[in-house]
Amino acid sequence: MFCRINVSFALQSRNGYRSCALTVREDTVTLTKRISEYSIKGEVDEATKVFDQMECKDSVCWNVMIKGYVENNMISNARSLFDEMPDRNSFSWNTMIMAYAKERKAHIALKLFIVMPCKDVVSWTAIITALCEVSLVEDAWHLFRQMPNPNSISWSSVISGFQQNGLSAESLNVFREMLVQGVEPTSHSFTSALAASADLAMLSVSEQVYSQLLKRGFESNVHIGNSSISMFIKSGSFSNAMCVFLGIQWPNTVTWNSMIMGFGQHGYGIEAILFFHQMQKAHFLPDRISFLGVLYGCTHCRFIEEGKQYFRSMEVDYGILPGPEHYASMVDLFSRAGLLKEAYDTIMRMPYVPTPVFWKTLLNGCRIWGNLELAIYASDRLLELEPYNSTAWLMVIKIYASAGRWKEVMEMRRQMSEREARKELGCSWIEIEGKNHIFTAKDGTHSEVDRIYPILQLLSYDIAKYVSI
Numbered sequence: 001m002f003c004r005i006n007v008s009f010a011l012q013s014r015n016g017y018r019s020c021a022l023t024v025r026e027d028t029v030t031l032t033k034r035i036s037e038y039s040i041k042g043e044v045d046e047a048t049k050v051f052d053q054m055e056c057k058d059s060v061c062w063n064v065m066i067k068g069y070v071e072n073n074m075i076s077n078a079r080s081l082f083d084e085m086p087d088r089n090s091f092s093w094n095t096m097i098m099a100y101a102k103e104r105k106a107h108i109a110l111k112l113f114i115v116m117p118c119k120d121v122v123s124w125t126a127i128i129t130a131l132c133e134v135s136l137v138e139d140a141w142h143l144f145r146q147m148p149n150p151n152s153i154s155w156s157s158v159i160s161g162f163q164q165n166g167l168s169a170e171s172l173n174v175f176r177e178m179l180v181q182g183v184e185p186t187s188h189s190f191t192s193a194l195a196a197s198a199d200l201a202m203l204s205v206s207e208q209v210y211s212q213l214l215k216r217g218f219e220s221n222v223h224i225g226n227s228s229i230s231m232f233i234k235s236g237s238f239s240n241a242m243c244v245f246l247g248i249q250w251p252n253t254v255t256w257n258s259m260i261m262g263f264g265q266h267g268y269g270i271e272a273i274l275f276f277h278q279m280q281k282a283h284f285l286p287d288r289i290s291f292l293g294v295l296y297g298c299t300h301c302r303f304i305e306e307g308k309q310y311f312r313s314m315e316v317d318y319g320i321l322p323g324p325e326h327y328a329s330m331v332d333l334f335s336r337a338g339l340l341k342e343a344y345d346t347i348m349r350m351p352y353v354p355t356p357v358f359w360k361t362l363l364n365g366c367r368i369w370g371n372l373e374l375a376i377y378a379s380d381r382l383l384e385l386e387p388y389n390s391t392a393w394l395m396v397i398k399i400y401a402s403a404g405r406w407k408e409v410m411e412m413r414r415q416m417s418e419r420e421a422r423k424e425l426g427c428s429w430i431e432i433e434g435k436n437h438i439f440t441a442k443d444g445t446h447s448e449v450d451r452i453y454p455i456l457q458l459l460s461y462d463i464a465k466y467v468s469i
Contacts, residue, residue: 032064035061035065038068039065039068039071044074044077047068063092066078066085066096067095075099075103078099090122093116093118094123097112097123097126097127098130100112104133106127106133106134106136109126109130110127110131121153124148124150127143128144128154128157128158131143135165137162137165140158150183152184155185155189159174159193160189163196164192168195169196172197172205175209185213187223187224190212191227193212194206194224194231195231197235198227201234203232203237209231210231210240213228219244219247220248222248222251222255225244225248226252228244229245229262232244241259241262245259256282256290257287257293260276260289260293261289261292263293264292264297267297267301269298270301272293276293285318288320288326291310291311291326292325294310295307295310299336302333304333304339307330324352327346327347327350327352328357331343331346331347331361334365335361335362335364335365336365338368340362340374343361344374354381356382356386359379359385360391363392363395366399367399370403372399376396379393393412393415397409397416400412
């Protein structure tokens with residue numbers, strides 16, 4: 001009888017929990033599953049009732065309830081329960097750290113990480129990701145350097161963090177260091193490295209990164225293939241992009257859109273249209289991005305009627321409502337072709353409030369075709385939205401100057417000076433032997449400047465033989 005009582009019912013206090021009998025433990029497991037089910041369905045109140053009524057709670061039960069709060073965006077409730085939890089384990093800490101990271105509250109996540117007694121690779125990676133997401137990349141890199149044994153996911157987080165914060169060269173340096181240390185890259189780290197290479201638009205670097213994924217057999221991964229297509233297109237190598245496209249066994253909509261957008265944005269209108277129709281022959285329905293790519297192609301090649309046809313087809317044939325970006329593309333199409341009235345009517349009839357890009361596009365068309373009256377109207381609308389934008393001022397000044405209205409030119413320059421509207425410094429670059437050389441207007445900082453300008457003068461003399469300057 002004594003033994004049966006010991007087996008069927010025994011209560012013992014340990015680490016803040018009550019160790020229950022076998023049957024009670026079975027009830028605990030069942031109730032924990034019920035809490036999880038309620039949380040997944042979003043019925044958090046019901047899950048809380050079950051949790052509160054439980055006499056015997058183990059660490060799994062506490063963690064499931066905390067996770068339920070987190071997954072239903074009830075972070076304050078999760079934190080309250082976390083603070084009440086008698087014996088937190090690494091799962092408990094990591095759940096809260098990742099919750100605050102998701103909420104972009106890196107400062108709170110960092111406080112928890114610092115006091116966390118049992119840091120593991122998950123917590124290190126979570127806090128590094130959190131810091132990167134709020135652009136504290138230097139702090140993330142400093143923490144990463146202190147991490148005892150970073151794994152491939154930790155490396156991937158840092159590579160991605162650098163790339164997403166515009167530090168593409170640094171992202172590739174970390175990627176290279178990861179390979180040197182013998183850590184096998186994940187698909188995510190390759191995707192980030194490909195994106196960083198695309199940002200730099202350096203073909204030699206792009207080819208090196210792609211060769212690394214070929215060595216490891218990642219070329220069959222459609223997501224990596226899509227990123228590779230975008231990278232090669234931004235690097236100016238359509239032949240490589242086409243090779244990647246043809247090598248993807250099961251292309252998806254993103255794959256087709258990458259090619260259509262690439263051709264369209266670079267002025268290959270016919271190729272963009274051909275891919276658009278091939279996409280449908282392959283039983284893929286075009287989406288908003290597909291149409292945007294085709295419209296870009298029509299714009300660059302001045303395919304007016306084709307552009308109007310595709311724009312109408314979006315809603316009539318496919319039930320896709322054109323977005324602001326599609327209307328902006330149509331305004332650009334009309335403006336480049338000199339159809340300024342159609343461009344203006346498109347802006348006024350569209351169901352969206354015109355943003356600065358619409359007036360800039362129309363203003364540029366007025367500059368090209370010398371429509372001073374409409375240019376003044378467009379510049380007034382643009383300056384209402386961006387009073388310190390130098391683009392509008394400079395465009396109107398050029399239009400006045402071309403019309404010989406120098407009094408207005410002087411007045412515009414005076415107003416521009418009073419408003420302290422400054423021109424953004426533009427730049428261009430060229431890749432030579434794996435190195436980017438960047439130039440700005442009247443640049444005298446390049447190490448080879450004494451050799452560059454004489455060559456430019458010689459070239460201008462040659463050009464003058466064929467073109468009236």
